[in-house]
Amino acid sequence: MNFLNLGLGELLGLIGVISAGVVALYLLDRSKKRQVVATLRFWTPAGSRTDLKHRRKIQQPWSLLLQLLSLILLLLAIAGPQFGVFDGPGRDHVLVLDTSAWMGSTTAQGTVLDQAKANARAYLRTLPRRDRVMLVRADALATPATSFELDRGAIETALRDSQAGASSFDLALALDFAERAQAMQGSNPGEIVVVGAGRIDPEKSTLSHQPKNLRFISVNSASENLGLRKVALRRSANAADTWEIFVSVHNYGLRAHNVDLAVQYAQTPIGSRRLALQPGADEQVAFTYKEKVGGWLEARLNVNDSIPGDNRAIVEVPSQGQLKAVVYTNDPQLRPLFETNPAIQAEFRPTSAYNADTKADFLVLDRFTPPSPPAIDTIFIEPPANGSVIPVKSTVAKAPLDRWSQDTALGSGIYTRDVVLDSAEVFTPAPGDKVIASTTSRPVVVAREGAAKVLAIGFLPTRGSMKFELATPLLIANALRWMSPGTYGRLELNAGSVGTITVPIEANTDPATVHVLDELNRDLPFTIEGTSLRFFSGSPGTVRVQTGGGELIYSLTLPELAETMWTPPQGVAKGVPATSLRESAATDIWPWLALAGALGLLADWILFGRSSIARLTSDAGISLPWRKAS
Amino acid sequence: MPEPLLSTALLERLERLAIHWRKSLPGLVGGHHTSRFGGSGQEFLEHREFHHGDDLRAVNWRAYLRLEKLVLKMFQLEPRVPVRILIDTSASMNTGKFDYVRQFAAALCYVGLVRLDSMTLQPFSDKLHDSFNAGGGRHRFQPVMDYLSALPCGGRTNFMDCSRQFISKFPQRGLVMVISDFLDDGEFEKPIQFLSDFGHEVILLQIWAEQDRVPPWDGELQLEDAETGQMVELAFDRAAREQYTAAFDAYAERVRHVAERSGGRYLGLPTSVPVDQAIFGPLVNTGAVA
Numbered sequence: 052m053n054f055l056n057l058g059l060g061e062l063l064g065l066i067g068v069i070s071a072g073v074v075a076l077y078l079l080d081r082s083k084k085r086q087v088v089a090t091l092r093f094w095t096p097a098g099s100r101t102d103l104k105h106r107r108k109i110q111q112p113w114s115l116l117l118q119l120l121s122l123i124l125l126l127l128a129i130a131g132p133q134f135g136v137f138d139g140p141g142r143d144h145v146l147v148l149d150t151s152a153w154m155g156s157t158t159a160q161g162t163v164l165d166q167a168k169a170n171a172r173a174y175l176r177t178l179p180r181r182d183r184v185m186l187v188r189a190d191a192l193a194t195p196a197t198s199f200e201l202d203r204g205a206i207e208t209a210l211r212d213s214q215a216g217a218s219s220f221d222l223a224l225a226l227d228f229a230e231r232a233q234a235m236q237g238s239n240p241g242e243i244v245v246v247g248a249g250r251i252d253p254e255k256s257t258l259s260h261q262p263k264n265l266r267f268i269s270v271n272s273a274s275e276n277l278g279l280r281k282v283a284l285r286r287s288a289n290a291a292d293t294w295e296i297f298v299s300v301h302n303y304g305l306r307a308h309n310v311d312l313a314v315q316y317a318q319t320p321i322g323s324r325r326l327a328l329q330p331g332a333d334e335q336v337a338f339t340y341k342e343k344v345g346g347w348l349e350a351r352l353n354v355n356d357s358i359p360g361d362n363r364a365i366v367e368v369p370s371q372g373q374l375k376a377v378v379y380t381n382d383p384q385l386r387p388l389f390e391t392n393p394a395i396q397a398e399f400r401p402t403s404a405y406n407a408d409t410k411a412d413f414l415v416l417d418r419f420t421p422p423s424p425p426a427i428d429t430i431f432i433e434p435p436a437n438g439s440v441i442p443v444k445s446t447v448a449k450a451p452l453d454r455w456s457q458d459t460a461l462g463s464g465i466y467t468r469d470v471v472l473d474s475a476e477v478f479t480p481a482p483g484d485k486v487i488a489s490t491t492s493r494p495v496v497v498a499r500e501g502a503a504k505v506l507a508i509g510f511l512p513t514r515g516s517m518k519f520e521l522a523t524p525l526l527i528a529n530a531l532r533w534m535s536p537g538t539y540g541r542l543e544l545n546a547g548s549v550g551t552i553t554v555p556i557e558a559n560t561d562p563a564t565v566h567v568l569d570e571l572n573r574d575l576p577f578t579i580e581g582t583s584l585r586f587f588s589g590s591p592g593t594v595r596v597q598t599g600g601g602e603l604i605y606s607l608t609l610p611e612l613a614e615t616m617w618t619p620p621q622g623v624a625k626g627v628p629a630t631s632l633r634e635s636a637a638t639d640i641w642p643w644l645a646l647a648g649a650l651g652l653l654a655d656w657i658l659f660g661r662s663s664i665a666r667l668t669s670d671a672g673i674s675l676p677w678r679k680a681s
Numbered sequence: 682m683p684e685p686l687l688s689t690a691l692l693e694r695l696e697r698l699a700i701h702w703r704k705s706l707p708g709l710v711g712g713h714h715t716s717r718f719g720g721s722g723q724e725f726l727e728h729r730e731f732h733h734g735d736d737l738r739a740v741n742w743r744a745y746l747r748l749e750k751l752v753l754k755m756f757q758l759e760p761r762v763p764v765r766i767l768i769d770t771s772a773s774m775n776t777g778k779f780d781y782v783r784q785f786a787a788a789l790c791y792v793g794l795v796r797l798d799s800m801t802l803q804p805f806s807d808k809l810h811d812s813f814n815a816g817g818g819r820h821r822f823q824p825v826m827d828y829l830s831a832l833p834c835g836g837r838t839n840f841m842d843c844s845r846q847f848i849s850k851f852p853q854r855g856l857v858m859v860i861s862d863f864l865d866d867g868e869f870e871k872p873i874q875f876l877s878d879f880g881h882e883v884i885l886l887q888i889w890a891e892q893d894r895v896p897p898w899d900g901e902l903q904l905e906d907a908e909t910g911q912m913v914e915l916a917f918d919r920a921a922r923e924q925y926t927a928a929f930d931a932y933a934e935r936v937r938h939v940a941e942r943s944g945g946r947y948l949g950l951p952t953s954v955p956v957d958q959a960i961f962g963p964l965v966n967t968g969a970v971a
Contacts (some may be wrong), residue, residue, distance in 0.1 A: 083901040085903045
């Protein structure tokens, strides 16, 4: 019995208040009515005058009792009492519906999720109506679809709207969430019911804590499925315009299968393999492909299995960029220094053709002072003393090049030994300028940060012994990396599954230089532990991980499938319980109470309310002729 | 702006009516009803012998030449008979009847104004209050409505005193319409008979509210007389109500008898009958207006 969540005392108090109101209305209705009339000529006083104390007497006690009894019956009918075994107040259950990617697999009876929904409905039918249910959709995250609801229609609607996700089922997280929900919102905790395939990540197959009120309703998810697990691309270490492609295929089924794997780039086939996959086995295939322009790489398994979502993966490959350099020089010896670099598209022009509006990524000015300073990144080689951007202090001859600043990006990794420069300019660096190389503590290579970066080299790299030193191309490569960090950065593309992604990064990476961006360039949260960066993506999409050393692009289009079947330990209830006998033994008696109350009010109206003549005698009325009533 | 007592549509309908009386009443020339009194009318009435003091202009000189006797030629007089409407303003009228009475009086007054009758509105309760004279056509009707709208209501009813004051105040005989509920505690027969004996033609218009005739209440009642303030407590039921209504009907019949006995007319009207229906139905049937 539940009457607006009132206790017995509160209910009795409410009945008392209503009864007092009814008695008051009754007495008010039965009190004398005061009327002003035109004359008392036709009225005659009653045979026995009514005294004031007469008003306080209840003149129709049976009518009053009948009304009170009828109202009490109606109130009890609203309370919804039941006759029979009563097993206390309702309980609060949490129904955890597995909406992982595996639930989208198709079987002969439809999808696995449809079977799970049917089992969930069957479970709901066994619950007493007073029990509240919260529906939680669980994949890698646990998301409540409803609060604790008495309305089975709302639960049914939430069940109907549930869809299979793209991540795997995190059972521990779902159970923890369910327990917290029952502890925080549930007044009388009931069961935590997990309905699903029970396929979880092997690393999370062991539960640290198992709720005592756990029930597991499994569905048959045994189906054959082959799927791509990962597609990775990275630039070849040998050739900058060559991609190395790795494809990983997994057999989730119980039988061995032969499957054709096809890989195409920009709709052009670049390779195919026929793979023989044993149950539970992985197969990795490598391809190489040479291409500079960007496009879409597609890996496809030609198979018809239960989960078509993991049979195809697509990765967007960006075009391989080249820096455009314009070299103003009259010395043809500089040509090999820039032409041999595949990352540079160099154009050589005479110094007389200098144009301040040159369209390029950077300029190289060889022993030449421009009439107007360039507005883009520039490498000055042995600039004339008059008009140099970085002032030239002096010129020295036979200067040993003995020091490179290893702590700078430009000087990192460059060493020279016994190198003597025939002639070198000594610069006077301004505050903020960085000395890259020096000879006997006199700066000969200076870099300046700014909107337009400047690198001033005080000697000609192709002159003298420097022509044969490895330091020369390294200096140019470091200069390009400094001017355009992305050109020489590590680029790796991956197609994987949603969920938690672990990315290997360089040691001692500054977290401030790391950005994890989604498709809309919004920052995603991440953690760094040692050489691992972890982030989570619950929905398919592209995620870019930018570090100081390069950029990794994750095309998370594959569903995350967990193949380990969770086995409920001892003590966990299984399956849909039988229909509650206690519930069926109880009988609602509110219709009878309501009927009795209505009949009581009807009888009161017929007997007492329709006319009040029963208490009056007709001969107590008029006495004619005209006589003053008072 | 207060709503007018009578609607324009009703006023247009009232223009077709005229107030009629049965008696031959004297009055100034200019009326629209013939009288048995001779005078300077247009219709020939009779010849009579000349008496000393008669107007020589009325002598029929042709008859004198033939008969050698002075004979007066009498014409039928069409006098302007004063119409006086006595309006009961006692406190008993304030029990749902007074607005109806005001509308009814206004309608009668408008009928008289249209026919150029001399109308007098005379409120009364225990005495005669300030009267209002109206005449001269329909364009004089607005002051009538203003007067009636501002008419107060209260006091007790005393027909005898009022009739005495009326006779002394209005010596010229005429038509007297008494609009009242006649539910006072005193006598009304003698005052009405007194007016009739003085030569007035009396029309009694009894107005009652529905609750005056059929009280809607049941159970124990505490009743207060609107005029005297007297209280009475009694029990009331359906049978008592039937007896009450029978007593009221008998009383109304008695009022009718008094009116007809004195040569007048009677009309009883409940306020549930709209004013226009009351005028064009029962009132026209009595012949008071036509």
